Amino acid sequence: MRPRLEPLFFRSPQIRFAISVATCLVTAVMTKASSSPPAWLLQDASLPPMPAALHEQNQAEILRAEVTITISEQGEWREVQRYAVRVRHPGGEKYTRMGVGFVDKSDEIVAADAWLLPATGKRPTAYQRKDWANIAEMNSTTLYTDIRWLTHISTTSAVGDVYGGEVTVIRRHNSGQGQLTFGGELPLRRGRLAVQVPSGWRPDVFWLKGRTVEPRVSADGSVWTWELADVPAIRNELWAPRPFAPYYVALKIQPPSGTSTVIPRLETWADFAQWNERLIQPQCDTSAQIKETVARLTAGLTDPWAKLEALARFAQKQTYIQQYENSGIGFGYRPRLASDVLRAGYGDCKDKANLMEALLREAGFRSHIAIVLVGIGRSVQPDWPGQQFNHAITAIELPDGLTHSGEITHPVFGRLLFFDPTHPWVPLGELPWYEHGGLALIVSDRETRLTRLPDFTPEQTWGSDTRIDLTLLPSGALKGALIELDSGESAAEDRARAHLASPAAKRDYWVKRIARSLLGIQVADPVEEDKTDGRYQTHLEFSAREFGQFVQDKFLLVRLDLLTRNTVPVFPAKVRAQPLVIRPVYDAQEVWLPLPPGSAVTELPKASSLVSDYGRYSCEYTMVKDTLVFKRSLTLRAGTIPPEHYRALQTFLGEVAKAEATVVMIQLQGSSVTADHTATPAKVVTN
């Protein structure tokens, strides 16, 4: 929507895009000031209306989104952000606001001004620095942060008004890098990034999203300008790649070789790995508590894998809490001391990965922090060495004699097993699905390139194998028992529920899953087992007051997709403007229904087998002696589907959904099962 430097602080994937200035609800106090609107804002306000195609139905239009960065010989980063917006329709008033992120006590806000130019022609209102709110970027996992937003909101704007703001900030985060988005849910008239550098310096820009924009360079090579005009708004489509903006650009400032400034020269991945190593390695300290902890956790264990598992489980159990102090150093890439993290018992991803490395070292294992990029549809651009990462995990060098199917071979570090200590429920040997196949940078001064993380099959990533045995009672009611064997993320979800949900909440979870297909459900407490191979098994017994639909007491219509009904992902929109990111799925089920004596299936439904570029589906109905058996399996591969291929995916999933909704007719003549017209629903005991 507006340009903003995206801080590259490591965050948990759960909150990676949680913070937005749009969430800042605190309203500014209005104070009239004498300063007049600047010429650039008056010029923006006089712009003719945007072409209809661009502003149609949008409540506001962004007239200007501009960032001007000036780098001094000493490497000081001075940034001026300008923003202007016109309210076009009711509801657009909420866009008359501006926010700039900064690091407390490191960055310096030099000036902050805003103006509201009423459409009525009345005198503009000016807002000064003291009218801006200074808000900590926090969420429920933040214990402390020095990352803040300077925010201003005009609450008096009306349709036709133009609002603008200008903030000058000096950044001292010593990385010389930043990322910026242009456009979004509102159309953008003019976007501009300008960078002024000393002689011999060079801004290196990479367009991570959107078409590459060529710079305009001043004659002396000191001012580089990238400009965008009339950028249409985009729709926030479900599962579209992030960030939600048509243009996303990364910037790094390259000082000349041999220059001694706070800004590092990062030309290769080796440069970047070394820069990170210098930041991170001093934090991987040891302490008596670390030694004692490792000794306690590994006591009596001789098997290296058992030791690794014990340490991994311990690191995972440390609470995920963000404590951002001195974020200006390394711009959020530097973890807290491992000894501090262990003493407190909490940390964020880089803290936990760093602690894991300290624990492993104490136990005699070699490991490294690996930095990765997570987020829907996001991937590291290998051709642009620089800050593209937002998460930290651990790369463990496997000792001789220890092998694992998830290991990869690295030319420098040998056989590596990656592990994410931030995810509390994905065990050692696996990775959260959003890291599969991604590019990681191992933080070591010996690293020279990116490393591809291992990929896993859908069965391993998000797998679920279920068998359900049903018993149809003479009253038409149903009893059932299911055994579900989950793997990957499905197993992780099971573990989380097992540890965090109350018994009632667990029962409710199962009732809601089954309630899509049965009425009057009761479930017993599930019996669960976390298996040693990483899978998670649940055994559940349940009953339902009614099953299927009786047709004049002659037929019973039943559907056997008890757990999968309406779970096939469906994308009904005819066209799609942005790529679609799909997550992997593997869901196999068998349902066994012994037919009551004397009854028979009128006609077995035809088997289906569908194969596409995105996955495969099969289902079949068979009779095994007197038992009707339904088997189905759906596999979807993870991937990013371009808009032009969207229709093919939609067709495939539509056919799956249709095949899934199969009804079986059971002829009841001669059977003891009848519709229970005398059943009184109120008599069902629910306690």
Next chain:
Amino acid sequence: MLLHFTLAPARLSFAVSFHRLMCRMVPFVVLIAWPIGNLSAAHRWEKIPAEQIGAKPETSEATEAGAEVLLAKHRLSFNDSGITNEDFHRTIVYDERAAESVGRIKITVNLPAVLNDCGARVTRADGTVREYEMKDFSRTKAVERGRGGAARSGFAVDDNDHAVLVSGVELYQLAITDLRPGDLVEYYHRIDEDMGARNGYAGQRLIQVQEPFPIRSLSFTIGSEVFRKNVGYETGLSWCNLPNATKEKDGGSQLVVRATNIPAYRRETDALPDQDIRAYIILRLASGNFSFSFENWKEFTNYLAGEARSLERPTSAMKKLAAQIVAGAGTSDEKLRRLYDYCQKNVTNYDYEDLPDGVHLSNAERRELTPTTALELHCGSATVITRIFVALARASGLDATLALTTRSNSMLRADRAAFGWEFMNEWVAAVQLDGKWHYYAPGMRWAPFGQLYWQDQGTAVLLVQNGKAVWAVRPVVTDTVNDVRARKGQFKLSEQGALTGTVTETLSGQYAMSWRLRNKVRKPANITAFVRAEVRREFASAELSHITIEDDRDNTHPVLLHYSLRVPDFATLAGGRIIFGHDVLNARATPRYTSAEPRLQPIRFQGGSTVHDRMEIELPEGYELEAGDAPQPVDYADKAGIKHAVVLVYVPAKNLIRSDSTLSIGLNGKIIFPAKSYAPLKAVFEQINKAQTHTLVLKPKPGHVSAPAVPAATPAPEIEQPEEVGNAPEA
């Protein structure tokens, strides 16, 4: 986790709006601010009773919650310059899953209040103890504001008349991460608040005492009366939804409320408003110059009697205007209708719509707008329009008055005496006809004459009758004629199971009001997206096109939606047969309630409603009905106010099935039920779901089939009689 003795923004707006009201009638008191001294003294931990160390849960609820607050103490002490706010909690961890939550301690300080002390202590089951001091807490200035003039007062009113924090928020946090079952976690804090800086104050604080964990013992104390004596502040203390609470004087100058076994709060669907079910302590505080007592309604009602009458006094111009409007009207009802329509159509309601062309009003001008000026400018706020209506009605000789009520959808059944008069914060119009009060909402832009928003139905009003204020309850109305969502669909079913056709939806009454409210500021693309989403909630694969909306924003006209619908996988194929749902738009609905767990809170429907669906499905050629079952009717109108009926008609000549279904909820005003009615109500909605998802079978043989037969009805479930809506008059 904490007692929230802070003014949450939503509550703040209550306090501020009434504060503003009060300012009109009493001199505004300016107090001198005294600096708060450092009152800090080292906290002394109490000895933990032996039986609490390693205690086990005594209730199933405590077991379910995984932790229990054994002791919660809150104390407010008044000193020469303000309030000292002390909080103490002792919580025991029963289950590992509650450990992280219990171990996160967060203290929110709304500036300019100051946290002067805090600490925590963990006592393990084996008796070992670990203490945390104030320096161990992380301090973050979550919101920091500038040096604006209002900053000192803690809150201000913004240009939209909403209260906003202006001076900032500080957070003090502690994370204790190694808690185990059996651990006792205690914490305390003391916050000092400079009341002198508020420049006079009248307000209530609604302190929510329910937590995610049950509380075994709670005390809430108002301490020293020094401040009250010296500065003239009055205090009051009451509570609601704490059934076993007691209040006592302790030591002559302290008021203490004690309560035990307060259940944990769990959010449930179709619940009553918070004030009706959640436990609150209500603290009242006012300068002595605000003359009436908080415990006694008499003084307030005297004020109301005078205020309500003066606000709506008609001018001579209004009398002239009223005479023009009602000229020729034969009945009082007709007069009221004309006045109502005049107010809504000739005075633009700027709470809902843009100002008329050429009219510009500053926020200050809006606040001061009188009915007379509003009539001249043809625009006004909801409140001003209500006042105009009452004034015109009085000018027409009708017994009309302003009445006070609570904000929409609040306090349906709450103990109003406990909440006090400050929560009566909105004016509504009441007219007495034939000895009975009728209520009107001309200020509600989308409420047609004679109708109230469902959120306002059943809420209490305080009005003046014969010089005395009396309580009344606005009626709950289930109008199955006017409050209707009617959907008509004409479809064609293909041999492949795809359904294609058009739908026309007519929204009237409550449905139209909700639609217009919801889409007030939505852009057209979002409205059509909303229509799509509504249909796709049931049919994920539905393709909607040609969506048109007819809404002339006239309250007397319905909202009309038209769209084309295609559901590629609507019917399922079983061998040569086609199986499909008759109630197209509900064919894949899930029951309203699914949870089989016991319900904690009463159930409350959002007013009465009727949905009528007429679906015509042209069958594929060469197919006929295999069997003609129709769903059973579901009729619990008497016991539960719920009725669902389906008429299925097969028209052989046109080879189509016509399905007429009607679902009414809230019949006979029955919208609130005790929690124990959950299971039977769930069963009723499952019966309705069964009828809605009932399927028909087609087989590929031409021939005549009679209309579907209706099987015998299922016996009625036992349902508790609904509770009365509202309380008996109290004033």
